[in-house]
Amino acid sequence: MGTSPDMNNTPLSPHPRSPLTDAPAGVLTAAQLRARGVPAAEAAALSRPGGPWQQLLPGVYLLHPGPPTGEERLRAALLYTGRRSADTDAAGFGEAAITGAAALALYGLPSAAPPAALDRIDVLVPRTRRLRSAGFVRIVRAAQEFPAAREAAGLPVAPVERALADALAQPVDALTVRRLLAEAVREGHCEPPAVVRELSRARLLSRPHVVDAVDALLAEGRAVAEGRLYAMVREHGLPDPLWNVDLRLPGGPHLGGVDAYWPDEAVVVELDTRAPRQDDEEVWARYTRKRAHLERLGITVVHLTPRKLRDAPEQQAVVVRTALMAAGDRPPAAHVVVLPR
Known part of the structure; x- marks a missing residue:
């Protein structure tokens, strides 16, 4: 039997044999x-x-x-x-x-x-x-x-x-x-510290326009973190502290600025918005010395990070409330002078 002319003239399909609609x-x-x-x-x-x-x-x-x-x-x-x-x-x-x-x-x-x-x-x-x-x-x-x-x-x-x-x-x-x-x-x-850490690893902090942008970022990041701290105190019924004050011993040295201070309970809250840059070890050493000095004076220091305030504000409120409630079980703290920052 001969082959039909139609079959001889049928071109090869330019498309694959298998369907590819699932690609x-x-x-x-x-x-x-x-x-x-x-x-x-x-x-x-x-x-x-x-x-x-x-x-x-x-x-x-x-x-x-x-x-x-x-x-x-x-x-x-x-x-x-x-x-x-x-x-x-x-x-x-x-x-x-x-x-x-x-x-x-x-x-x-x-x-x-x-x-x-x-x-x-x-x-x-x-x-x-x-x-x-x-x-x-x-x-x-x-x-x-x-x-x-x-x-x-x-x-x-x-x-x-x-x-x-x-x-x-x-x-x-x-x-x-x-x-x-x-x-x-x-x-x-x-969060800003994570960004700065990566920029430091990539050795980009030597570029002036990057450093300028980072400085602006850190300032904005601190403002955002402070807003979260205010909201935590308000929304979880904590007593109002003295906001953004400097502490000093009477007639003595400056103890440093703090983000919130409850003088009756001698409790301080510090926001850690440090950026891990080349001088990070020196900054951390200063922070550690300040915290140790305050605690020697009987002042409890509660350390909060922007990420914790963002992700778990209720848990951080419990930490602060616990420190305030424990004030009665501690010896009285040294008297300090509180100044606006």
Whole structure:
């Protein structure tokens, strides 16, 4: 029996044999394509100029023509850098996380440029990974232990403070630096000390515009922490203290400023808004000496951090209330002079 002319003239389909409708964001690796019955040669043929696919990165394919979306670029970057099985449904992308400006955009910082507008997408990987930057992906290696990734828009991202440090390591104007730092703290993504710690590790505190932005950030962070302290006292029914005062021995030396002081109970609250910078050891030594001096005088010092006030204000109120109630069981404290700060 002869072959019908129609069958002889039927062209080979330019599309893979297996359905690819389940491809996340239209992006798959060569391994994932092979698992769906698409060999490497066929993927390469479909990705030639003018073809229906594109090879975005080594071993990573975009399954449609035209420019990739921001999400497709992010997924392609993670597929290139992450250790991932051929199963597209496998959770996670291995030890790889979006960092830098793209991560800040995923966190929703208003001043961060959208991923589709970025020339490069930074991806954080362990320092032991043998990977090179390619195409629009820049490899950033964790100098120490790989940090626990967070999730934003369904993708793994570096912690905000690390993303900030990686973003500011690139050329960024002073106004954008200030805005990014302020937005990260105001919107509750991180606390100023954590940001400064990462900037210090990245050796960025020698840059004048970064230092200026950090100083403004710390001042704003202290104001936010003080507001939380006021709210804690008010909302949990604590007696009103003397706010922001200096303590001094009568005719003697200055003992230092404190954030709140209950003179009848001889209880002090100090907010730890120190920033871990190059002079941190000296600052900590001064703080320790002041606390020890106050306690030798019979004054109880309660140490609170901005993070504790933000995350567990009720628990911190219990700590302060307990110190106030214990005043009757302690010997009377030395008399001190209280001055406005």
